[in-house]
Amino acid sequence: MKAMQRTLLLFLLVFTSITVWAVDGSVYQRSGFIPNGGQWPSAVKYRIGIQNGALFVRDGGLTYVLYDGEAVKAKHDHSHAGNHETENTSDLIRHHAVQMQLMGANSGIQALTEDGSTTRYNYYQGNIQSKWASGLQAWKKINYPEIYPNTDWIIYTGATGIKYDFNVKPGGNASLIKMQFTGSESVSIRNNTLYIQTSLGEIIEQAPVAWQEENGVRELVACSFRQNQDGSIGFDLGQYDHSKLLTIDPQLIFATYSGSTDDNWGYTATYDNAGNGYSGGIVFGANFPTTTGAYQEDFGGGVLDVGILKYNPDGSDALYVTYIGGSSPELPHSMIVNEYDELLIFGTTGSDDFPVTSGAYSSDYKGGPSTSFDGITFNDGLDMFVCRLSNDGSQLLGSTLIGGTGNDGLNESLAVNYADQIRGALWVDANNNVYVGTSTQSTDFPTTANAIQPNYGGGSQDGIVIKLNGNLSQLIWSTYLGGSDADGIFYLVVDTDERAVVTGGTQSSNFPTSASANQGTFGGDKDGFASVIDSAGTTLIASTFIGTGGYDQSFIVGTDKTNHIYLFGQTEATGNTFNVNTAIGVSGGNQFLMKYDPLLTTIVWSNAFGSASGSPDIAPTALLVDLCDKIYCTGWGGVLNPFGQGTNGLITTPDAFQSSTDNNDFYLYVMDNQAQSLIYASFLGGPNSLDHVDGGTSRFDRKGVIYQSICAGCGGQSDFPGITANSFSPTNNSFNCNNLLVKFDFESPITVSAFASITDPIGCAPYTAEFSNTSVNADLFSWRIGDTEISTASNFTYTFTESGTYEVVLIATSSLTCNAADTVSLTVEVISDIQGTLLPLTACKGDEVTLGPDEFDDPYFQFRWNPGTTLSDSTVRKPTLIADSSLTYSVIVSVGTCVDTISQQLTVYGTERTLLGIAEDCIYDSLEIGPIGEYIPGTTFSWTPATGLSSTSDQNPLAYLIGDRTYTVLIQRPEGCVDTMDVPVSARWDVMDAGPDVNACSGEPATIGLPDSQGNHTYEWTPTAFLTNETSATPSATVFQETQFNVIQFPETTSNECPARDSLIVKIVAKPTALFGFELYPDCKGMNVAFSDSSISSEQLLWLFSNGQTSTEENPLTVFPFKDSLVVQLIAKNGECRDTFTFSQYIDDISKYYKENNSNAFSPNNDGINDCFSPALQLVPQPWDIAFVPCSDIFIYNRWGELIFSAEDNDSACWNGKTESGVELPEGVYYYRYRFGSTERAGFVELKRQ
Secondary structure (H helix, E strand, C coil), rough: CCCCCEEEEEEEEEEEEECCCCCCCCHHHCEEECCCCCCCCCCCCCEEEEEEEEEEECCEEEEEECHHHHHHHHHHHCCCCCCCCCCCCCEEEEEEHHHHHCCCCCCCCCCCCEEEEEEEEEEECCCCHHEEEEEEEEEEEEEEEECCCCCEEEEEECCCCCEEEEECCCCCHHHHCCEEECCCCCEEEEEEEEEEEEECEEEEEEEEEEEEECCCCCECCCCEEEEECCCCCCEEEEEECCCCCEEEEEEEEEECCCCCCCEEEEEEECCCCCCCCCEEEEEEECCCCCEEEEEEEECCCCCCEEEEEEECCCCCEEEEEEEEECCEEEEEEEEECCCCCCCEEEECCCCCCCCCCCCCCCCCCCCCCEEECCCCCCCCCCCCEEEEEEECCCCCCEEEEEECCCCCCCCCCCCCCCCCHHHCCEEEECCEEEEEEEEECCCCCCCCEEECCCCCCCCCCCEEEEEEECCCEEEEEEEEEEECCEEEEEEECCCCCCEEEEEECCCCCCCCCCCCCCCCCCCEEEEEEEEECCCCCCCCCEEEECCCCCEEEEEEEEEEECCEEEEEEEECCCCCCCCEECCCCCCCCCCCEEEEEECCCCCEEEECCCCCCCCCCCCEEEECCCCCCCEEEECCCCCCCCCCCCCCCCCCCCCCCCCCCCCCCCCEEECCCCCCCEEEEEEECCCCCCCCCCCCHHHHHHHHCEEEEEEEECCCCCCCCCCCCCCCCCCCCCCCCCCEEEEEEEECCCCCCCCECCCCCCEEEEEEEEEECCEECCEEEEEEEECEECCCCCCCCEEEECCCEEEEEEEEEECCCCCHHHCCCEEEECCCCCCCCCCEEEECCCEEEEEECCCCCCCEEECCCCCCCCHCCCCCCCCCCCCCCHHHHHHEEECEEEEEEEEEEEEEEECCCCCCCCEEEECCEEECCCEEECCCCCCEEEECCCCCCCCCCCCCCCCCCCCEEEEEEEEEEEEEEEEEEEEEEEECCCEECCCCCCCEEEECCECCCCCCCCCCCEEEEEHHHHHHHCCCCCCCCCCCCCCEEEEECCCCCCCCCCEEEEEEEEECCCCCCCCEEHHHHEECCCCEEEEEEEEEEEEEEEEEEEECCEEEECEEEEECCCEEEEEEEEEEEEEEEEEEEEEEEECCCHHHHHHCCCCEEECCCCCCCCCCCCCEEEEEECCCCCCCCCCEEEEEEECCCEEEEEEEEECCCCCCCCCCCCCCCEECCCCCCEEEEEEEEEEEEEEECC
16 A cells, blocks of 8 residues: 655744744744734834744834743743642732933834834734734834934844944934833943843843944944943943944843743644634733833733734735734634635633623623633633634634533533643534534523423533524524533534534433434443534434443544534443444543444444553544545643553554654554554654643644644753744744644545635625635546536636626546545525615614614625614624614615615614702702603503602602602603613701700700790701790700700791701700818918818809808818808709808807917027027917917016017017017026917016027
């Protein structure tokens, strides 16, 4: 047998606008500065990826955004060699933004661009369509002329990185160039190198070089960085010729920045009729910051999107790069192209602002519980999305969300292999309808009438199958598929009878099976299943379990041209359980390929293969039944798969592309259509890296061409075999993994009929359509319109003169191939006139109305509505508006040269109703409320609440104003329109002053309020029980506890005033107890009485004395005369509360308050002891410590009776042994006479000098 020829084409998927710091710089040259088409904030002019970040070009400046690449790498939990366990890493990724501004530079300069890319960049991010951008070129050079006078600023990519030059022309001044950095931790110059320190590493600008050219020869000019006093950076230059151009050339590098380049993870791949390859993955990139300096951002929070690349057939160039996503992460599961080579993408999203097109089936994001996969957290759960891109990627032709309130699209319960969570697939039928088969946890996932299973089966998840129309605007049918335990659909195809054939895994013993199923009962643990659903989604044609008592699951399904069903799965069964009618089966092989009849009643053959280790070796990734019914399958194995054994022990054929393995490779397996011979088996992978898939599906072309997306080169390897220098990116420019797209062409002898439409598939008669023949292995061609052969040429051009829907058929034939002939067709719609009809619409005021025709839903039609100012979008087929007034709308519909204007009448019922002015008046008045307008017969009104209304069914009832409230009126118009109007009613009070709060004694009356200054008001005080006159302005209140009194002041009926209200509080204060003590101190003037207050709970005191004096002091002192009555009254007050205490006492003669001094001798020698003689009455007590009492008379006589000393009414009535003139008297005995008050005394006293 002649060995099959094979061609291996590999092209490394590098999202070049995200990761550009390549090992060899080649990716820089393939990327460039992408302009802002509205997808970024307006401050951004251009963006280019740098290692672990991005560089944004602004008006007169740059912004560098760096992120922690090691943290992103850790999120890719299998990034560490040999470790497939998910690390406990934070969802927050450290970022740092540094801004460089050219100080004093001219602003608003239009940049000049050079050397644009052939690759086009498209951004469909967020649900605001004005921020979508498409068809953008990346530029290698940006020139800002006259950034300073006679100085240009040029930014460009070079082989060693990003560079920028200042071209100082004659008349320019290089000293004007000043670069101010903000957000950095420090800016320093060391050895003429500029270091900009960030929290994540250093941005370095190497020593600048300056030169001038003369006749093509560069003459260097001395140049160095200079740091100015304001911190800005400029240049010091040596001598140069100012009449010539001077170029200053620093270079930007990131030599010390830690971590790896951006991860982009491989998920899914597909192909089109022209042999172009598509690769889909997720990409982590840097957003434009709102601030400078260090900050943190959620992993996936608006920086983790789906990235799609379309490559040309030989992988040498990327035709477009497209980003799709919202503010949270997305995951792509599956891709396929329709007959027009438009790409369809199915995936899951956690973004409530995922981009959705006008007229989509659903724009409603429902989300679910928080969940995570592969280090990516979906805080608000997951919904499914389906997108449709134009052939060149420049239009998002359709995009819809679909899901329930649980998580949709994620297979969590049945995942055993790494990334089994991202199973599920989509397909298109011959009419370009879109099918999706996947898993859901939503018990309210939208299903359709007459669905096979309209309700959730139970368990943690169910399978779900949906069918959408080609424009993603209609859910044709939707059904659950599952039993009472966990079920999941992993893959789906549509056969030639437009039956949906699905496969997956189940733990439900009651999973729905058909009566004639090959296996009608559940085997145990996990079983695989296959099911066939009719094109209407109403009948389960066939369904069977696939399983033993242990683990078994079916992952991928395929069909052939006779609708036989092929399955590729895993098993842990031993022996030959999965070997039936095969000559090449391996006993105990843990991967199986099976062929069933179209109704799943009979196993035609089954073939087990693998190392027979007891566990599966590889995780299935793709299956193909080619046009000659050869069977192709691929999978990957290695230490990153916690379930698989790896690729060691798998057999290869002698002509294998790669016969050895490091146990971490892909595996290709090809057998004949009868399971009798192994045609080809080979490994595919690098000798050092851990090659794998992060989820999703890949596809094989029916020509026998494999398109496989691989997460390759992990650990920063560039060791994948077969990559040529002509590849789009021949090296892995990441320090971690990179997404590799493999195209493996077996060049089988198969005739494949294929052609592409050069012109649009819709046109206006007469319409000339052109078709390019891309068939392979064919030498005879028959072009047909329907059943009529028109041409046998290779390519085909045909003019359709009449309108209609035509099937263009190409039959390609060869006598040297296994299938001899193949047929393919494409639908062309030709119209002679746009004859749409728009039925008149009726709506109620304020309703949302959708205009537009049901036909013309193909994206090739264009629309222009008039008037369009109130429409959601005047350029879409079915715009929406809020009904306001009756109006006729017209729309110009065009396709090609066909143009027509169609009108649609909108009748809006009901008149705009406004309220009867401001519903406000004085409290207790009444006023008419409700909507203005003439009463329309048949209109009913229902008011709530009824309180205070004269009627609940009048259009304008009277409302008695007893307080602020909102009434609601339900208006039922005769044409059926129902409206609800809230009518707020405000009762106005005027302002008054009730007076200050009052302190009162419990149980004693207190006057409250203020006198009526105008005398023309009446009053109503409450509560009345404690008042003497509740209608007075100043009533008397008697309360026993603190009480609030409310007062309403009513004006005269003829006054324009409103009632006024206020309140005051009567506070209870404690009743005082008056009490005092006193002490008596006599002197010559009378009796001094010192009073001391001991009252309780008193704030004020008033003393009333019988001597006519008063006092408010706490402890007063007063004098009473002798031989009189002392009467004292103390009044103690606490607020309005008082108490009185009265005391009286008779005051005797002063002599009653002294005692005799019995001393009969004294010695006036100035020793301070007994120096003075008083006959003597000492004070009792002596409070002022006086020895002799004033107000006394003393007379001293010598032995001869002569008066030698006297002191009358003297404060110091004592004798000091001297005459009155001060002459000392001799010792001896003297006679004295003493008088004190009414008391007199006489006697002798001895004067001693010693």
